[in-house]
Each structure stands twice: as C-alpha cells, then as structure tokens.
Amino acid sequence: MNPDCQKNLFSEAGDILEKAHIDPYYKNEDNSFDNLVILCPNCHKKFDKLNELTVEQIQIWKQQRHDEIERTFTKKFSSFDEMSKVVQPILNRNRTIFASYFPDNKEMWERFEPEMLVNNARAKHIFEVNRRLFQGNPQYPDSSNLQIIDEFIQHVDEFEMSRDLDEKHRGVLFPEKIDSIFGVELVHENVLPMTESLEKLIRIRVSEGFKVEAMLGFEQPYVEFVRNATSETLFLDDTPRVRQLYYDNHCFIKTGMRLESLNFAYKMLRSRRIPFAFRSESMLREVDVKGIRVLFVYQYCLSKQYLMEIDPEEGEVVVNLHNWNGEGCISVEARDLAARFGVKLLTQEAFRSWLSSIQ
Known part of the structure; x- marks a missing residue:
C-alpha cells in the first residue's frame, strides 16, 4: 500500500x-x-x-x-x-x-x-x-x-x-x-412460473443475434444461448440468475402460463419418447407433435370467448394445463364451438390419454 x-x-x-x-x-x-x-x-x-x-x-x-x-x-x-x-x-x-x-x-x-x-x-x-x-x-x-x-x-x-x-x-x-x-456458480431452487417472461427474454436474445434452444421437459429445464463461438446455459431453476436477467431486460410481465405446468406437459411427451418441435424459438406454448399442432393454455375455465380469442386452426389440439378444476376446466360452450371448428380440447388428464393413443 x-x-x-x-x-x-x-x-x-x-x-x-x-x-x-x-x-x-x-x-x-x-x-x-x-x-x-x-x-x-x-x-x-x-x-x-x-x-x-x-x-x-x-x-x-x-x-x-x-x-x-x-x-x-x-x-x-x-x-x-x-x-x-x-x-x-x-x-x-x-x-x-x-x-x-x-x-x-x-x-x-x-x-x-x-x-x-x-x-x-x-x-x-x-x-x-x-x-x-x-x-x-x-x-x-x-x-x-x-x-x-x-x-x-x-x-x-x-x-x-x-x-x-x-x-x-x-x-x-x-x-x-x-x-x-453474476453467473459464477448456479443454485437450484424453484422454476419461476413466468413463461411469458422467458419468451420475451428469448425474443430479445434472438434479436441480438443469438441462436436459442429451449430444453423443456426435464427435471432441470434450461435454455441454451449461442452466438459466434460463445454459449451460455441458463438453468431455469437458477432463480437469482433468471430474476436478474428478467429485470435487466425488462421481461417481468403478467404470467398467463405457469412454466412448471408447461414443463410437466413436455415431460409427458419425453417420457413416451414422442418427438415434438417448437413452432417458434420464442413461443414455448405451441409445438408440432407428429404433424399435429398442439397449443397449451392455462385457464381456470377455458371459455367459448377465450377459444374465439385464440382462434385455433382446424385439426389443432388445445390443452388446458390448469388442472385444479377437473373436467370443469373446459366449458360446455367451448366444447361445442371446438367441435364446429374441428378442434380438439383436452384437459391435462385427457392429454395423457391422447398421447397414449398416438404413440
């Protein structure tokens, strides 16, 4: 000194x-x-x-x-x-x-x-x-x-x-x-529920020139960000790191889909060795499963009005992962409208049975 x-x-x-x-x-x-x-x-x-x-x-x-x-x-x-x-x-x-x-x-x-x-x-x-x-x-x-x-x-x-x-x-x-x-050493806590926040972070990284791969359906889901010769793996249960990235990139937005529920749905697919592909890097709630478009939603009761708002395509499968209301998580009116649209509406339990049918 x-x-x-x-x-x-x-x-x-x-x-x-x-x-x-x-x-x-x-x-x-x-x-x-x-x-x-x-x-x-x-x-x-x-x-x-x-x-x-x-x-x-x-x-x-x-x-x-x-x-x-x-x-x-x-x-x-x-x-x-x-x-x-x-x-x-x-x-x-x-x-x-x-x-x-x-x-x-x-x-x-x-x-x-x-x-x-x-x-x-x-x-x-x-x-x-x-x-x-x-x-x-x-x-x-x-x-x-x-x-x-x-x-x-x-x-x-x-x-x-x-x-x-x-x-x-x-x-x-x-x-x-x-x-x-600071990304020096990860910790394992609970996965933050904010799927939409993660999707926004992915969109930002894509706009910055990163190639992004989301790996959902695992005990420790993660996202890989790659640009040039460098890569960063973001484990979604590394909570302080995830919180900081969301804050720094202004990604804290209202939660619609709970990420742990979405990850569980992808676990069901992986456990049956059923391949799936995200339709977009930054849209984690839509996938192709054996040529069928599957959209995951999280509604206490999937209503006719909500179904009209998301406007699913004919042949699409819409899965409501909000499982607290049993069969009541999809209204009768929504089921009737889906039948006219040629759309299949499934609860989480019905999704499990549907997966068995397409294996």
Missing part, C-alpha cells in the same frame, strides 16, 4: 503480498482489519525490521489506498452486463481462494486472506453505488436479488471485524446466491 511502491502484489506468476500489523501483534494481539496493512516484502522489511517507516506513515498509506479504491470502484455502470464484467473476476478469485485454503490450510489462508479483503472492499463499493441495477422486491425479500446484495455487504463488514472467528461463529455467512446473480 506504499503509494511510492508500484510492485504488483497479485500476479499469475505468484502473489508477493505480505500482511503486516500496524501496531505489533505481540503488544495487544490486535488482528483486526483496521490493524492490518498489505505490503510488498521490501516495504515490510523497512517497516518491521529496519524501522525506517513510522506507524503514522503506514496509517496514512492505508487511508490513501482506501480512498483510491473508493474512487476506482465507485463508478456508476450503465448496465448490469457492464458491471458484471468487473465483478465476475472478483467473485471467481475469492471463490477459488476460499475453496483452496479454508479451513484446512491455515498458513496459505492467512497469506491469501488479505487479497480477499481487498476484493470484498472492491465489490462492496461497486454494489453500493449501483443498487439500481439489481432486481429488488421489497414486499417479498426472499425473492429479491437486492436483498442478497445487502447480505453480502453486511457479510463483508462482519468479515473484516471478526477475522479471528470461525466461519460458523459469524452471524452473516457469505450469501452464495450472489454467485448465481
């Missing part, structure tokens, strides 16, 4: 940083973050052994470094993607250090812990000035990425103040879901 020393403390060839106590540890056993400073070996020697540097000078260096970090990492980014390019390497590096050395290699952990502290400070400053870029839900904090960010900031503050404590004794542990937000 010597402003006149330009040695690179972190490098691929090997880190040379050394951790020094501003007030000698033997005097008061103060191992707090405030009493630590990161120096290169030469500066450390000058401070500890040669007494060429005073405590006051070291404290000034540390404050100067703190101010420099704040200036560097208080940029307001224009988009989440722009911010993510800076944050991803920080989270990846800390994840590697933690997985490699904590808690089994105390010597190496103490060597690399200062780097984690610096990285934490960088990320914290970035998050504090870019809160607007994170999806939030004040009414339901458990469904809020901003809540995860606040937990990370609290964790960073506590980590600095409780470095001598075991991880299990800390009140706020590292929120692993933050890695999901």
Whole structure:
C-alpha cells in the first residue's frame, strides 16, 4: 500500500503480498482489519525490521489506498452486463481462494486472506453505488436479488471485524446466491412460473443475434444461448440468475402460463419418447407433435370467448394445463364451438390419454 511502491502484489506468476500489523501483534494481539496493512516484502522489511517507516506513515498509506479504491470502484455502470464484467473476476478469485485454503490450510489462508479483503472492499463499493441495477422486491425479500446484495455487504463488514472467528461463529455467512446473480456458480431452487417472461427474454436474445434452444421437459429445464463461438446455459431453476436477467431486460410481465405446468406437459411427451418441435424459438406454448399442432393454455375455465380469442386452426389440439378444476376446466360452450371448428380440447388428464393413443 506504499503509494511510492508500484510492485504488483497479485500476479499469475505468484502473489508477493505480505500482511503486516500496524501496531505489533505481540503488544495487544490486535488482528483486526483496521490493524492490518498489505505490503510488498521490501516495504515490510523497512517497516518491521529496519524501522525506517513510522506507524503514522503506514496509517496514512492505508487511508490513501482506501480512498483510491473508493474512487476506482465507485463508478456508476450503465448496465448490469457492464458491471458484471468487473465483478465476475472478483467473485471467481475469492471463490477459488476460499475453496483452496479454508479451513484446512491455515498458513496459505492467512497469506491469501488479505487479497480477499481487498476484493470484498472492491465489490462492496461497486454494489453500493449501483443498487439500481439489481432486481429488488421489497414486499417479498426472499425473492429479491437486492436483498442478497445487502447480505453480502453486511457479510463483508462482519468479515473484516471478526477475522479471528470461525466461519460458523459469524452471524452473516457469505450469501452464495450472489454467485448465481453474476453467473459464477448456479443454485437450484424453484422454476419461476413466468413463461411469458422467458419468451420475451428469448425474443430479445434472438434479436441480438443469438441462436436459442429451449430444453423443456426435464427435471432441470434450461435454455441454451449461442452466438459466434460463445454459449451460455441458463438453468431455469437458477432463480437469482433468471430474476436478474428478467429485470435487466425488462421481461417481468403478467404470467398467463405457469412454466412448471408447461414443463410437466413436455415431460409427458419425453417420457413416451414422442418427438415434438417448437413452432417458434420464442413461443414455448405451441409445438408440432407428429404433424399435429398442439397449443397449451392455462385457464381456470377455458371459455367459448377465450377459444374465439385464440382462434385455433382446424385439426389443432388445445390443452388446458390448469388442472385444479377437473373436467370443469373446459366449458360446455367451448366444447361445442371446438367441435364446429374441428378442434380438439383436452384437459391435462385427457392429454395423457391422447398421447397414449398416438404413440
């Protein structure tokens, strides 16, 4: 942290940083973050052994470094993607250090812990000035990425103040879901129900030049985005990541079709080895099944009026996946109109039987 020393403390060839106590540890056993400073070996020697540097000078260096970090990492980014390019390497590096050395290699952990502290400070400053870029839900904090960010900031503050404590004794542990937000490491939660939001995200990605393949009908459904030589796999149960992408691309819209119900319908097709193909990359509710057009809807009661609105083609099969109302999920008037249109209306149970008939 010597402003006149330009040695690179972190490098691929090997880190040379050394951790020094501003007030000698033997005097008061103060191992707090405030009493630590990161120096290169030469500066450390000058401070500890040669007494060429005073405590006051070291404290000034540390404050100067703190101010420099704040200036560097208080940029307001224009988009989440722009911010993510800076944050991803920080989270990846800390994840590697933690997985490699904590808690089994105390010597190496103490060597690399200062780097984690610096990285934490960088990320914290970035998050504090870019809160607007994170999806939030004040009414339901458990469904809020901003809540995860606040937990990370609290964790960073506590980590600095409780470095001598075991991880299990800390009140706020590292929120692993933050890695999901930035696509560093996925988590498996529940699939968000918003089929229409996913379709909108796919349309946006297609307009950006991505080739998109939706893989529904699996325990962990996912979407593959490919452009040029790069690809990204979005698992739909990686909830914080999905929420962030929906928020960043303005994809939160009213839910009509519940995605878990739609995925279950495709599971029925796959379990019977019946091939199907989406009629459009961005329309997940319409497929061709053995040359028959199948449209999935989600209505408490599929009415005559609704059937007229969707205007199905002759020979088409319309499946209502809203299964809470049994046979009553399709009105008598809708069935009569469908018969005149030459359209087949099916409940979820009737769809199961229909699949058996076409195998």
